Amino acid sequence: MMRVAGAYLLTAAALGSSVVAAAEPSRPRGVSPEFAKFYKDAAGFTCISNLSIQISRDQVNDDYCDCPDGSDEPGTSACSYLSPLSPSTLSDLVNTNTPNSSAALPGFYCKNKGHIPGFVPFTNVNDGVCDYEACCDGSEEWAGVGGIKCPDRCSEIGKEWRKHDEARQKSLDTANRKRKELVNEAQKQRKEVEDRITTLQTTIEAQQKKVSNLETELVETERREKGRVVKAGSAKVGKVGVLVGLAKQRMDELREALINVRKDRDSNMERIKTLESILSTFKEEYNPNFNDEGVKRAVRAWEDYAALDKGAETDAVHERDLNEITKSDKDNGLDWESFSDADESEVELLYKFEEYLPKSLRDWLDQKLRDLRVMLVENGILADLSPEASASGAVTDAQNRLKSAEDEVKNSIKSLESHQEDLNKNYGPDDVFRALKGQCISTDSGEYTYELCFLERTTQKPKKGGGNTNMGSFVGVDSIYVDEDITADGKGLGTGERIAMRHENGQHCWNGPNRSTTVILACAEKNEIWKIFEEEKCVYRMEVGTPAVCEVKGGSKNSTPRDEL
Numbered sequence: 001m002m003r004v005a006g007a008y009l010l011t012a013a014a015l016g017s018s019v020v021a022a023a024e025p026s027r028p029r030g031v032s033p034e035f036a037k038f039y040k041d042a043a044g045f046t047c048i049s050n051l052s053i054q055i056s057r058d059q060v061n062d063d064y065c066d067c068p069d070g071s072d073e074p075g076t077s078a079c080s081y082l083s084p085l086s087p088s089t090l091s092d093l094v095n096t097n098t099p100n101s102s103a104a105l106p107g108f109y110c111k112n113k114g115h116i117p118g119f120v121p122f123t124n125v126n127d128g129v130c131d132y133e134a135c136c137d138g139s140e141e142w143a144g145v146g147g148i149k150c151p152d153r154c155s156e157i158g159k160e161w162r163k164h165d166e167a168r169q170k171s172l173d174t175a176n177r178k179r180k181e182l183v184n185e186a187q188k189q190r191k192e193v194e195d196r197i198t199t200l201q202t203t204i205e206a207q208q209k210k211v212s213n214l215e216t217e218l219v220e221t222e223r224r225e226k227g228r229v230v231k232a233g234s235a236k237v238g239k240v241g242v243l244v245g246l247a248k249q250r251m252d253e254l255r256e257a258l259i260n261v262r263k264d265r266d267s268n269m270e271r272i273k274t275l276e277s278i279l280s281t282f283k284e285e286y287n288p289n290f291n292d293e294g295v296k297r298a299v300r301a302w303e304d305y306a307a308l309d310k311g312a313e314t315d316a317v318h319e320r321d322l323n324e325i326t327k328s329d330k331d332n333g334l335d336w337e338s339f340s341d342a343d344e345s346e347v348e349l350l351y352k353f354e355e356y357l358p359k360s361l362r363d364w365l366d367q368k369l370r371d372l373r374v375m376l377v378e379n380g381i382l383a384d385l386s387p388e389a390s391a392s393g394a395v396t397d398a399q400n401r402l403k404s405a406e407d408e409v410k411n412s413i414k415s416l417e418s419h420q421e422d423l424n425k426n427y428g429p430d431d432v433f434r435a436l437k438g439q440c441i442s443t444d445s446g447e448y449t450y451e452l453c454f455l456e457r458t459t460q461k462p463k464k465g466g467g468n469t470n471m472g473s474f475v476g477v478d479s480i481y482v483d484e485d486i487t488a489d490g491k492g493l494g495t496g497e498r499i500a501m502r503h504e505n506g507q508h509c510w511n512g513p514n515r516s517t518t519v520i521l522a523c524a525e526k527n528e529i530w531k532i533f534e535e536e537k538c539v540y541r542m543e544v545g546t547p548a549v550c551e552v553k554g555g556s557k558n559s560t561p562r563d564e565l
């Protein structure tokens with residue numbers, strides 16, 4: 001049913017009847033088909049809600065109010081002082097006969113042939129004014145008070161109404177179709193989020209496995225880099241064993257070489273001594289009187305040689321050291337067996353193994369060992385443990401790989417959490433607002449342009465330039481009761497529960513709160529800001545049309561036709 005200026009146009013649905021009934025002889029003036037059953041008795045009339053009061057038939061519509069509920073005067077204004085029947089109790093009355101209003105009838109019934117039947121308030125009956133809005137057939141002015149004539153205009157008014165109604169219905173259909181599209185889009189977007197979550201979960205699992213592998217790899221790389229020996233020996237002898245074996249072999253070679261050198265030295269010393277003794281005797285015993293020039297030159301050369309500094313006699317300490325060096329390893333307390341059994345974790349000891357040698361051996365061997373180590377490193381037997389080598393080596397690579405894998409996991413978890421949060425957010429009925437997210441609409445009002453970006457924020461932009469003002473960021477969806485007009489072009493909130501979007505924590509208002517905006521939504525063919533006003537300082541209210549709330553309980557307008565004819 002539609003309310004028009006205090007009167008009612010009846011829709012077929014509202015009264016459960018599909019056609020305007022043909023004139024019924026027994027139906028008194030002003031009675032609608034739905035109430036006809038109360039007026040069927042030709043002998044008399046029983047007041048509709050006062051069954052104890054019965055009157056004669058000719059007292060119906062005699063312009064005198066007999067029934068306390070006014071039901072005996074359906075076609076006159078005689079009982080118009082009674083409070084009118086509210087639209088909500090009309091159907092109660094028709095269906096149950098138990099009115100809760102003093103008036104039993106909704107008003108004077110106009111058949112309005114060619115248009116939609118309607119009721120005119122009883123006060124308007126025969127008041128000398130044509131009530132074409134509710135009574136296009138002019139039947140409520142049946143007495144021609146003051147000479148008034150209200151010709152039937154239902155044909156033209158009905159035609160115009162149907163045109164409007166068609167357009168309105170078309171627009172409603174379009175709006176509903178658009179909503180369906182939005183819901184489809186929203187579902188698609190939700191599905192994308194769900195799929196992304198599934199993908200992320202699998203990705204995270206794989207990434208975590210990768211991290212764990214890289215952790216193992218790093219540990220292994222670190223161990224390998226500390227004691228890398230390429231030439232692994234037999235299964236029984238470990239890498240250290242191989243290295244110890246090589247070192248021992250080298251030691252033996254060096255010792256042997258030293259012993260041989262000492263032997264040669266001693267034998268050569270003996271020979272020198274013998275030669276010196278021969279020459280010394282020669283010098284003592286030769287006969288200078290023979291005047292042999294060759295002999296004289298030899299004697300002078302010998303004297304020169306003998307005068308040379310021969311250096312210190314053989315250093316006893318040095319000799320003792322050499323004796324120690326050339327002793328067997330066992331006599332030196334060096335147990336190669338125990339080194340070859342060494343665990344890899346003891347590998348570091350190897351780099352300092354000269355410390356296990358007697359002091360006397362160390363200096364001499366130091367240089368040799370240095371050479372040996374270089375040779376081993378160069379040949380890939382020992383790892384290069386210099387700081388530069390470890391900083392740029394495989395360990396750093398492994399560390400970097402692990403670090404970036406850990407970062408990947410962190411990023412994926414963050415993304416997963418934000419997608420899960422998004423899935424749990426209230427995006428309105430059917431998740432429909434998801435499809436509007438980020439879409440902006442705006443309208444001019446006064447000195448500002450006002451903008452709404454769905455699910456983001458509302459903004460006030462001065463037309464004359466200057467900075468924009470944040471009127472609040474989207475925080476959630478609510479329901480709000482409204483009772484507003486709907487304009488002829490269908491824009492407006494109407495009456496009932498509507499979906500509202502809250503926007504809070506906007507720019508602080510001087511001497512006031514942080515700006516906030518309530519955006520109230522009603523069904524419309526397109527997204528559009530209808531009205532914007534500041535309810536109180538820095539508290540704004542926007543009325544917005546959108547297909548997103550069509551056909552939604554608490555979000556759309558009445559499904560009955562518009563108020564306009």
Ligand code: MAN
Nearest residue numbers: 460469509510512534537538
């Ligand atoms: C600006 C606008 C107004 C608001 C005042 C408050 O002029 O944001 O809407 O009322 O500031 O000072």
